[in-house]
Amino acid sequence: MNRDRIEQSRRAPGAWRRPVAVVLLAFGGAPALAQGPDVYALRQAAEERARAVEPQVVTWRRDIHEHPELSNREFRTAALVAGHLRSLGMEVRTEVAHTGVVATLRGGRPGPVVALRADMDALPVTEQVDLPFASRERALYNGREVGVMHACGHDNHVAILMGVADVLASVRADLPGSVKFIFQPAEEGAPEGERGGAELMLEEGAFENPRPEVIFGLHVGPGPVGRLSYRAGSTMASADWLRILVRGRQTHGAAPWSGIDPIVVASQIVLGLQTVASRQLPVTLTPSIITIGSIHGGVRGNIIPDEVEMVGTIRTFDADVRRDLHRRIRRTAEQIAASAGATAEVSITHGYPVTVNDPELTARMVPTLQRVAGDDPVVVQDLMTVAEDFSYFQQEVPGLFFFLGVTPEDQDPATAPSNHSPLFFADEQALPVGVRALTNLTLDYMTAR
Template sequence: MRVITASLLFSFGLLASPVVLAEHHNLTIDEELEQKVIAWRRDIHQHPELSNREFRTSALVAEHLRGLGIEVQTEIAHTGVVGMLQGGKPGPLIALRADMDALPVTEQTDVPFRSTVIGEYRGNEVGVMHACGHDLHVAMLMGAAEYLAQHREQIAGTVMFIFQPAEEGAPPGEEGGAELMLKEGLFAEHKPDAVFGIHVWGQAPVGTIGYRKGPLMASSDRFEIRVKGRQTHGSAPWAGVDPIVAAAQIINNVQTIVSRQINITKAPAVVSFGIVEGGVRNNIIPDEVYLEGTIRNFDMDIRQQIFRQLTQAAEASAHVTGATAEVTIDEGYPVTINSPELVAKMLPTTQRVAGETMVHESPLVTGAEDFSFYALEVPGMFVFLGVTPEGQDPAKAPANHSPFFYADESALRIGTELFINWVFDYPEAG
């Protein structure tokens, strides 16, 4: 999951929307399977792998699925694994997704299965850690696959298990993640009727579920602006063109896109500069200044509007000073949009599994997720699963992407059972 900062704060809403619970029996996993899920999680946590390098993890998943008699396809989007389980009754195709990659973070927790793995990221030696909980996601879906395979005759339809690499973003110069899986034909031959995903959240009480109809998580786009002037001595700025002044004008004017040009009553948006580089000496006006930043928003049309206005603001601001601006926008993850109909349909199941008082409507989250690509293709439902231990203040708990990120493993049972019950209830839900 991409976030604006590693310390992104988040808490679920206080009240859940009143919904009549569906009259189904809750399907639960036994103690033996729960312990397997915990063991898988700890093993994967102790052996984390960076994006597009999930070789051990994908091999573990593929071996497990094959052992369950599930049809398996590997090496999709480099290391992705897809399993297909045919149920005993006719029905829809339901996709369940888990992401597998870890982060370039050196773990600081004291758990006995802490990661000591060292990897390479952008040419640097780094610690590697499952600081975003993807190890839990994989373990929960492996557990769900085992239960569903054992009860395949009772399943109406087919289940597609998507174990996805590179959710955190492919290394520079590479493609990866959900976008590449779809590009390589994931949904081409077998298009799901619905896709479900779960993301653990480090700053929500263990066992709580955060859901939202419509936009849930922001789009995430990177931009860079190269402001070009003409170098001169700092004592004679009139003899050149100052890109630093031009860059300052661009930074200020770009802030008016959200504050004055976007209809923020429709959807929130954020444009932030994170890098400003230029100059080598105090008395030399340089030739160029480099700017880089991020764009987050919750509406796909507004997203395109921001792209256009950012480019116009940068070019016009530079032109006024005699400089030029070259704008490049790297489109990242789209807005994660939950199907309102699917959420309404499956909310009773979610409440039954987690407990009605444990399911709350989530606020908008300015972090981003590439589950968004699946949800643009087919109706999607993506929820947050709290993992803050009881007795700890969620607001003070280490956030996802922190080297101190810690997950209460009792949440694994709930996540696994959510996957299972969604599969069984979807064909019959109203």
């Protein structure tokens, strides 16, 4: 299939027709094309517009990069997005989940509603990349002044989706369906005491009127520039917060038998938790991670304290395993504590669910990613233990969340500074690939029915 594709992509653009028709027939929906718009002309028009909008996408990206905004504070970015979408004649809703923007592009022909999502927020990171458009922004984050940087590359996501909006609006008359553009705040998590992100957008009606039947989104990250990758099924982990409070009884450090030592109990719990994933769960089914990242207890070497607090994170790739893991963590902590006469109070706060790419949708859309990639390979992404709140959208409708490499050619993706680093650098050459990928996924989904 791969070799075949490469041969096809080397033909003149006019020779696209045959291989594409083969793909469409495989979907079982080709007859609909007879009454629909000329899918090839539509695709061609979109490709031309995508090329024309490239410089503008770069300009937007640099502007957004230079003016990053923290989660739930994406005021300037949202205004830029909303202004652009309005200029394209769309119905625009603003202030969805604080600063989110939702707009619908209604195509000139009947067809499905496809949602496309970009996240808009930056991180409390001080940029160290030497760029003419490097960020010098500072802001208050949970009461502290911090540098602000698009260290996760969401500036690319916003600029790409603004470009896609431009392209799809330019072919609107022939578009067989509608496109819902979702510009989301606070993917990195709302500030303390606030809510935000995809979950809140859904609560505030982002998927209503019209309701999409499918959603696509992408994330930039390490990988050869322009490289597309994807994974079917579970792709990114669920991420839950863990807090364990071990209560013992204070005593002199020289006479531990007079009290109950919560430090030793906490230590046993840390080690016990490491046996949950390795000894209690079927390791060949799916990986799980329990990390304790912080332990606090005591003030001095010869006083055994009353209590110890531990905080950590729990990651896994399966909703059932996630529930099971929580149960086992509680049991392990509580019963280790009980064995010493101490108590362990376990609280688990649910974070983002597992990011699951609908297998059927993924299989259906991979040929599109391959066509967009041309001669470059489209690769299967390894499981990622980081989390992403695109997962909430995928709990509502089938979705495909894929990845776009942005590591410059002179760097090794394996060692280049990754997302969230103050040195994270995204090569702009990836931008047109992102625009073409989301555009073609939308067009192919609408036309190959």
